[in-house]
Amino acid sequence: MGVLTRTPLATLSVLLGLVGCAGQAGVDAPSAHAGHAAGAAHAGQAGAEDRRLLVAFPDAMRTHTLANMRDHLLALAEIQAFLAAGAYDKASDTAEQRLGMSSLGLHGAHEVAAFMPEGMQAAGTAMHRSASQFAIAARDASATGDLKPALVALARVSQTCVACHAAYRIQ
Numbered sequence: 617m618g619v620l621t622r623t624p625l626a627t628l629s630v631l632l633g634l635v636g637c638a639g640q641a642g643v644d645a646p647s648a649h650a651g652h653a654a655g656a657a658h659a660g661q662a663g664a665e666d667r668r669l670l671v672a673f674p675d676a677m678r679t680h681t682l683a684n685m686r687d688h689l690l691a692l693a694e695i696q697a698f699l700a701a702g703a704y705d706k707a708s709d710t711a712e713q714r715l716g717m718s719s720l721g722l723h724g725a726h727e728v729a730a731f732m733p734e735g736m737q738a739a740g741t742a743m744h745r746s747a748s749q750f751a752i753a754a755r756d757a758s759a760t761g762d763l764k765p766a767l768v769a770l771a772r773v774s775q776t777c778v779a780c781h782a783a784y785r786i787q
């Protein structure tokens with residue numbers, strides 16, 4: 617194990633991926649197929665070779681991070697269910713508290729960030745920012761009744777998950 621410095625390009629690509637077409641750096645990311653609908657991701661097209669950058673985390677931090685990740689996915693599922701039920705404020709709160717800028721303390725982001733290469737930190741920040749932007753869009757939807765901007769914002773949140781997963785691994 618240890619930090620694998622396969623290519624600084626992976627880092628560059630994830631940064632580019634965040635602003636444009638996410639997932640270019642990634643290879644082994646079947647989940648990224650979902651992104652095609654939003655024009656978000658083209659990961660998985662380069663075959664079976666795993667080109668993600670392996671980032672060395674201490675064991676406890678890896679376990680903690682993976683648990684956080686599972687909660688991220690749960691949060692997304694809850695947000696979608698709230699939106700479907702017309703509970704836009706709840707969708708907003710869930711996004712802000714569990715994924716947004718307000719979640720940084722909850723996730724011990726500061727300590728974990730110390731072990732991350734810069735591009736991975738940027739990918740994390742992009743996720744927190746996009747979730748907070750979604751939270752605003754969802755709150756607006758409760759006033760306007762127009763859900764579309766919130767759905768666009770939610771797709772952006774998912775794209776930030778995809779972009780990081782396409783470029784990095786911790787095990």
Ligand code: HEC
Nearest residue numbers: 682685686688689736739740743776777780784785786787
């Ligand atoms: C800053 C990078 C980053 C971001 C952003 C990110 N993840 Fe992850 N996630 C990872 C890494 C690294 C792994 C471990 C992958 C590996 O080592 O194979 C992971 C793993 C996971 C796992 C598997 C957990 C397990 O128990 O194995 C889930 C589920 C997950 N992420 C969901 C999400 C969701 C949903 C989002 C967006 C809301 C997200 N992640 C955003 C980096 C990120």
